[in-house]
Amino acid sequence: MMKDYIIKDINLAEAGKQRIEWARRHMPVLQKIKEQFESEKPLEGVNVVACLHVTVETANLIYTLKAGGANIALTASNPLSTQDDVAAALASGGIKTFAIKGENEKQYYECLEEALKIKPHVTLDDGADTIALVHSKHQELIKDIKGGCEETTTGVIRLRAMATDGALKYPVIAVNDAETKMMFDNRYGTGQSTIHGIMNATNILFAGKTIVVAGYGWCGRGVASRARGLGGNVVVVEVEPRKALEAVMDGFRVMPMMEAAKIGDLFITVTGDISVIRKEHFQAMKDQAIVCNSGHFNVEIDIPQLTKLSKEVNQIKNDVQEYVMQDDRRIYLLAEGRLVNLASAFGHPPEVMDMSFANQALAVRYINEKGRTLKNQVYRVPAEIDSRVAKLKLEAMGIEIETLTEEQDKYLHSWTLGT
Missing domain, CATH: 3.40.50.720 (NAD(P)-binding Rossmann-like Domain)
Structure with missing residues (x-):
């Protein structure tokens, strides 16, 4: 039987909720997507295993996926990155959460094993540990998995190596490679x-x-x-x-x-x-x-x-x-x-993770809808998703950008116009 959670202390939940709310107010793009997900329920009945850093920003991604109808099991992607009050807040809200700061390697994989009991349709990774474990020990789960998403450079490197070797058994979206993630999260966040x-x-x-x-x-x-x-x-x-x-x-x-x-x-x-x-x-x-x-x-x-x-x-x-x-x-x-x-700190600021997790949420929807039609390869985030995240971020910042006139658009798409 699957456990409801493995965390340090459920009594830390209230402190975690307050910090999650603070982060939410600094993540307007993700909130726009959450509102859409609540209305459309694009993830109804979808089981998601998320192996991510358990932080206040991640909590807001999890709530967005839940708003879309997903059933989620969250586990940590690093033994020292878990914020125990956040894990408690998520667990107290009915999210299956398996993460304790300072867990050893054995505990780390026990938590990941517990999360996989949900039998995922979509996997979310920050480092590719879920995908690696599924492919090495739980290949029986692969038939039900539509695809996955990978959040970080290291994980994408691992997965591209798997794809090159013909070892990757389901498609993965490299969220890390979205411009609104890679340039902002990696540069400004890191x-x-x-x-x-x-x-x-x-x-x-x-x-x-x-x-x-x-x-x-x-x-x-x-x-x-x-x-x-x-x-x-x-x-x-x-x-x-x-x-x-x-x-x-x-x-x-x-x-x-x-x-x-x-x-x-x-x-x-x-x-x-x-x-x-x-x-x-x-x-x-x-x-x-x-x-x-x-x-x-x-x-x-x-x-x-x-x-x-x-x-x-x-x-x-x-x-x-x-x-x-x-x-x-x-x-x-x-x-x-x-x-x-x-x-030793709190990780990336919420304003940065707003874009990363907006890409993540929209990529999960894309995988759920298109995963069965994709080859077992690593894909870039579709350009329309990347562009949408950028536009939403600019809107949230109150910034307007220029638009092309019909003449300018024609000039850029024609080979007959020139000097």
Whole structure:
């Protein structure tokens, strides 16, 4: 029998409800979609498993899907990102919720297994763990699944690899790749919330420090620009030539991690890859260097190697571990190498997640309606959804944009007009 919830404390619900309401007021686009969903019920009878960060913003997405008629089971996509009061608020409102901040790996997958008992028609992921578990252990569920949605870069990478190998057994919408998600969520959301998490954990001054940002995708761009805005001397480490060139043209120093390791005061990884900071880099770092990660999984910093290099490990404050090297240098790891912006702060602001989750809600509707007609591939968010979210956001901000005249429209769509 499926449980109703696995959470820390149902008595935290009232505090969670108040914070969810605060976020709702800053998510006008999602509220417009919720109103439409309440009227049209496009998800009536649809079972949805959502493996997402359990935050106030996610709660508003869940309420939007529920308004559309969906039956939902929510589980955490990261052991340290759950806000326990939000989980309690959702559980008290009848949402099947399985998430506790600080759960270990065994508990994490027990919660995901519990959520899958709902037998989903649509899956929502932030990191592709639901899809991976379905494909590896619960292939009997695939016949009823119309499709899924993936929220983050790391998950999209995993899923495209599955599709290339012919292993993906149902279609997935890469919500991450919507322009109104990728450029805004990844750049403005990750940029601000990562700095917020580091400040919460350490209270360090950025001005005058050498900040090493590994990765110059949209997340790296956001982190680098915010760190520079606070007075940091930013170094970018990048493997892709075009992104590295862009970082140079944006005014940042670019170098290999081995060189950056010698001069960095603070290291922030946002690549989606494994062992970005590893043994040789730890050995080259200055005393009191700080390392943290804002990529989805805690693999970007090679923590096992850091541990082996250390003669002592101390928990010196919340979210800060001190690794004492054999030569008495100290390296500080934040938030156990997990998402520092969620583990040590609140994650992205609701104004940013408004667009991300608007795309998510509309993509769920699209999958429910079109999933059976799609191939087992990873698809971009349809352009009309992306454009609609942008328009709704502009309207919510009170901003009007120009419109083409008939003459201008004709000129742009004709090959016979010119000089």
